[in-house]
Amino acid sequence: MSENTGAVTGASILLDEVTKQYPGQIKPAVGGLTLEIPAGSIVMFVGPSGCGKTTTLKMINRLIEPTGGKIVINGEDVTKMDGDTLRRRIGYVIQAGGLFPHMTVAANIAIVPKMLGWNKAKIAARVDELLELVSLDPAIYRDRYPKELSGGQQQRVGVARALAADPPVLLMDEPFGAVDPITRQRLQDELLNIQSEVQKTIVMVTHDFDEAVKLGDWIAVFDEGAQLVQYDSPERILANPANEFVENFIGSGAGLKQLTLTKVHEVELMDAVTAQPGELASDVLSRIQGAGASHAVILDSRSRPVRRLNRRQLSRLQLIDDTIDESMPVVGDRATLNDALDTMLVASSESAVVTGRRDVFRGVINVKTIMEAIAQANAMAEAAAGDAPVGLNSGAIPALAVANAVAAEASQSRDNLEQPVSAEEPR
Ligand SMILES: Nc1ncnc2c1ncn2[C@@H]1O[C@H](COP(=O)(O)OP(=O)(O)OP(=O)(O)O)[C@@H](O)[C@H]1O
Ligand SMILES: [Mg+2]
Structure with missing residues (x-):
């Protein structure tokens, strides 16, 4: 889930009894869906294929025109608005970035600002700013073509492009589906980092329930015909799935999934002895002996961890050089404890180095910390099962009644966020 540290720049979205009936189909693909998406939140759509x-x-963003109902963004009915104008205000990210292969990274990111008539200097500055934001060095990447990037890098450029004109709303359709698990984890962490700065309203489709729990402030679980089965916070969906369908969707090991709810920065990290290239290994060795530590973490000039050295390795060295160890277990502080555990298992290590914004060293996390957090999360899940979610998913509740129920619930709702409205017409 996102941390609300920045100012909210996102817009609220209301789907008001929205229907999509494709020509020649018997049932509507989306039937009378009412869904409120609060400004500045991340809402995750999950559900079976074709739902x-x-x-x-x-x-x-009206890439598909509804056949019924209204779309309201920040109080404004955009259902009849010019589609192109609307889409310039809404960032859109698709699988594998969806970059134009014949355009450089910079040109891809600049598409919407260009259409909006920004001048060259402003566009160039924005491109660099966004590349920094998604952790790609502008000097290295701005003039590359998409085929010269890895899948994860392409995806980052896709996110940068969607953010280019600073739209209040970001729509993402399985953006991280095509990348390997480790890269996906990094991209998710990065998205949460970015979100803590920009506070957009983000609607994301995913097939991965863990991803929904990790990123979502709210999760909408759909069944066929975009029938809303449950719309609630990840905690409450895990603790109290609305029915067997949701239970099956969550999958087995819901208890362990609580691990996905806790972020690395939410647990107490351990300090570590740090050192920089150029130092005498014997000095560092005496420091870790003094601290009773097993490793020293070597940081580069920008405080980014590059390598870990244990006592034995240090005793064989003269000077700390600037070797980079690609296999060192590193996890971002936005990662979940589940991610951290994975990272340690892959590296066969009992601990991992934790980094924060711009990959700066934050501390160390170990298996023991994670085990304690599992115990705590399970205890909290027991407690959470007590406060039942509002029954917003039954089809017959009219939108107004739902809104009233939400107003009543708002005071109880976590983080003072109002629970989003959702309802579906009976079919
Ligand atoms: N252009 C179209 N014409 C007719 N039917 C369509 C069209 N696009 C989608 N559908 C149908 O509408 C339903 C919903 O499709 P949609 O693409 O929204 O599903 P989805 O939940 O995104 O699925 P997936 O998880 O596989 O991406 C499906 O039954 C699909 O076959
Ligand atoms: Mg789809």
Whole structure:
């Protein structure tokens, strides 16, 4: 889930009894869906293939025209607004970035600012700013073509492009589906980092329930016809799935999934002895002996960890050189404890180095910390099962009644965030 540290720049979105009936189809792909997406939040759409997630998402920027109902963004009915104008205000990210292969990274990112008539200097500055934001060095990447990037890098450029004109809303359709698990984890962490700065309203489709729990402030679980089965916070969905369908969707090991709810920065990290290239190994060795530590973490000039050295390795060295160890277990502080555990297992290490913004060293996390957090998370899950979510998913509740129920619930709701409204017409 995102941390609310920055100012909210996102817009609220209301789908008001929205329907999409494709020509020649018997049932509507989306049937009378009412869904409130609060400003500055991340809402995750999950559900089986073909249930209408993409259709719902694309109706928000009218890449698909609804056949019924209204779309309201920040109080403004955009259902009849010019589609191109609307889409310039909404960032859109698709799988594998969807970059134009014949355009450089910079040109790809600049598409919307160009259409908006920004001058060259402003565009160039914005491109560099965004590349920094998604952790790609502008000097290295701005003039590359998409095929000269890895999948994860392409995806980052896709996110940068969607953010280019600073839109209040970001729509993402399985943006991290095509990358390997480790890269996906980094991209997710990065998105949460970015979100803590920009506070957009983000609607994301995913097939991965863990991803939904990790990123979502709210999760909408859909069944066929975009029938809303449950719309609630990740905690409450895990603790109290609405029915067997949701239970099956969550999958086995819901208890362990609580691990996905806790972020690395939420647990107490351990300090570590740090050192820089150029130092005498014997000095560092005496420091870790003094601290009773097993390793020293070597940091570069920008405080980014590059390598870990244990006592034995240090005793064989003269000077600390600037070797980089690619296999050192590193995890971002936005990662989940689950991610951290994975990282340690892959590296066969009992601990991992933790980094924060711009990959700066934050501390060390170990298996023991994680085990303690599992115990705590399970205890909290027991407690959370007590406060039942509002029954917003039953089809017959009219939107107004739902809104009233939400107003009543708001005071109880976590983080003072109002629970989003959701309802579906009976079919
Ligand atoms: N252009 C179209 N014409 C007719 N039917 C369509 C069209 N696009 C989608 N559909 C149908 O509408 C339903 C919802 O499709 P949609 O793409 O929204 O599903 P989804 O939930 O995104 O699925 P997935 O998880 O596989 O991406 C499906 O039954 C699909 O076959
Ligand atoms: Mg889809």
